[in-house]
Amino acid sequence: MPAIPLSSAPQPAETNPALIRNFSIIAHIDHGKSTLADRMLGITGVVEARNMRAQYLDRMDIERERGITIKSQAVRLPWRTDGSDYILNMIDTPGHVDFTYEVSRSLAACEGALLLVDCAQGIEAQTLANLYLAMENDLTIIPVLNKIDLPAAQPEKFADELARLIGCDPSDCIKVSGKTGDGVEHLLDEIVRRIPAPQGDASAPARALIFDSVYDVYRGVVTYVRVIDGRLRDHDQIQMFSTGVKHEMLEVGVISPEPIPSKGLGVGEVGYLITGVKDVRQSRVGDTVTTATKPAQVALAGYKDPIPMVFSGLYPLDASEYPTLREALEKLQLNDAALVFEPETSAALGFGFRCGFLGLLHMEIVRERLEREASLSLISTAPNVVYHLTLEDGREVEVTNPSEFPDGKIAEVREPIVRATILAPSEFIGSIMELCQGRRGILQGMDYLSEDRVEIRYTLPLGEIVFDFFDNLKSRTRGYASLDYEPIGEAEGDLVKVDILLQGEKVDAFSAVIHREKAYAYGVMMTGKLRELIPRQQFEVPIQAAIGARIIARENIRAIRKDVLAKCYGGDITRKRKLLEKQKEGKKRMKMVGRVEVPQEAFIAALSTSDEGDKAKTKK
């Protein structure tokens, strides 16, 4: 039996680095990372069969409901190969493009990566993206073909593709089934054989990289580290490199897969620290932990801060819940360094926050967690990107809220550009190119991964893909295309702000920054939508779309002429009174735009993309 009980396995702080293997499991979304992790937990014996459940490491409700991983999870696994006992530190990572940042943090704690490919699907956009990330980190890559149990599996075909991609021999690909466990023991053995042991100086001053920092109501901040040099011991006084702040270490340990306190952590080991601090900002991801008694002189490389790509205003439906929203955002931010927010005020929606997200899925998840965990009802404005403007007087302005886009005197507008990689069966090339062209894309290149599969590269304005690009791509390719993108900078764009006016009054929540050629279509769409959504009022309400002072589209809501129920008998009286009272309550939930009463549903519906419903379930 290669599984060994934890108690007789090498102990934390006393494990020879030569016996340690640190690796991440990376793949395109849904290719089976978490399921493979399950088998590893089972086969190495750290989770007993009776406690096992599918995607064991996806612990958040939202992860379980959506069936996707959002946060990386590190687990210490004991494993005996070739007669020696080893310690494997496995990190399961998310596959969705919004969480690439999470993957790159995990990779920095590892020497190797398992690049998983679902062998019924083949190589997809995030397979490539994650492979390149691993290569940038100089990791040893083990190609793994997963789901070989599927009838539609084509392991031979994809072994060839994968080998060509990585530059190895097809026979180097390991075939497994995360579902049945087939091949997983062999894979564990290969991890030991192929992935190098961590290198580090055990006698040097301690240096550990913080790769995650999580706030826990019971334990305060739990900091996840990978020790590079030296050793962290229980009750050591530790010091954060960036701030110089010192903390008592109350607990140190490893995750297996529940936290197990230990005497310390040695070179190459992955584990957690608890210091009693309550704010994750004092234990920042990317910072270096050292000891106060013998501090290190040089910090580890750390990470680039994630940059928010998509912005949206979040407003409580009920204005009195603004403080609750603030608290909830602050709490969420403790575990989500990528979330940024600052207060803003909208004439139409009241007090709220402008929030920055990594992408649409991230935005949806944050919103859902706020609503669920703080019982809030929220309105969010349509997602937008960040614009940098040079005004005619030479001033530079950054705009994250379209309603703040200046009305004139602009010399130049720059918008974020991404490099997008689309993988799809070659039969869809035409259709994909048409889509990208329509979104102001510039073709950068195209490669055949195999006879019938292509990789198409475009640069595109991010603003063109945050809306409904992915849904469009999926429907044009019957679901077969995958998309990855990464920011590559900014480019000038012919962009204008379209305002929406109700009865001559600007509704800030509906302002949008749009390419000039699409402004008219947007104006027509939005005024038409609002005409349907806003009930008739006591007076006529013109709805206009305007660029500056120029009206580009208009609709009209006629004044209501009849608002009375004709019949009112004895038995109708109670019913009618209740109806009027209910309508009166409904009025309270109306937002006033000037004198116009706009139902909240109208805001929600007007601000949502038409296919909101299924997007929530869509994966990239």
Next chain:
Amino acid sequence: MSLSVYVHIPYCVKRCGYCDFNTYTPGELRQGSDSVASVAEGYIDALLDEIEIAREQTGEQAISTIFFGGGTPTLLPAKQLARVLNRLNERFGLTENCEITTEANPDSVDASSLKELREVGFNRISFGVQSVKPHVLAVLDRTHNSNRVGEVVNDARSAGFDSISVDLIYGTPSESVTDFSESLDFALSLPIDHLSAYALIVEEGTKFGAAVRRGEVVMPDDDESAEKYLLLDRKVSTAGFEWYELSNWSKAGHQCRHNEAYWLSADWWGFGAGAHSHLSGKRWWNIKHPKSYIESIKAGGSPAAASETLSQKDQAIEDLMLRIRMRSGIELNRFEKNQLTVLEDFYQRGLFLPDSWKSGRAVLSLEGRLLADQVVREVIS
């Protein structure tokens, strides 16, 4: 103090598609018989028992109006209805000029039954005509054949009714403005003293409501109904009727005093299955199904299903909501300051008649009548 009485007769030959009244067809009652009269005997007995209950509770009070509604009261023989009238007279006594109305379906009466109804004491009759256009009646899913309407209204006149009323419904899908105009002309050609005209309400749980929800029929634009209302008011006024409630017009002295009692929050007792009652700020309503109603009466219990006591606020809302619909309007000095500001705004927009306004009453103008609910909502918000 006097009392108004409503008597509910919950039977119809067939249920009309738009109707959500508490009414049952013989088929629904599973009596295996087509004759409503045969199922109704026990029902009348129960009504008589409820009269005893009422008398005990209200004490001595003369009855000033009685209204038999339904359902189709005229499906029962006049002598059965007379049992109820007689008992009311015995137990309470009727005021000298007591108004006694029955609703009637034109199909359910003829010259001789109308004569009988008059003889047993009814002095007012209200015919449910709705429309004379066959295609409109078809959408309403209503049986009667409009040819008989003229005949029975004339018969009612001959029988000696003091007041004759006709009910119309407008705004039925497929009804053009001309269609409605024709129904109206026809009604006005009859020897009537009173007219009620209601814009069709889509009631949930009806056959018609389901068809609307499924999109099989499409309700007309409110603007079109508004147009019909304006036409209605113009024609009816020209014919010598005056509005006294926003869906009711009458010749001088022919207002329905029973309905006025409802709208002025007088006391009334509703007898029968599902009937609503109101006595000085308390409302209750009876068990809905006639069988359960009869059973609970037989068991010696109260037939009431539920009740509510109106708070002062509820009463104020009801007063506003009911009185604002009436020609007599509502005194401005009843309102609080901020409510007056709201009303003032509506006045500026021409929703109230200037003369009445200046003498301290809010009385809706023609445009105002069409927006009565809006006015109420704004004032109570």
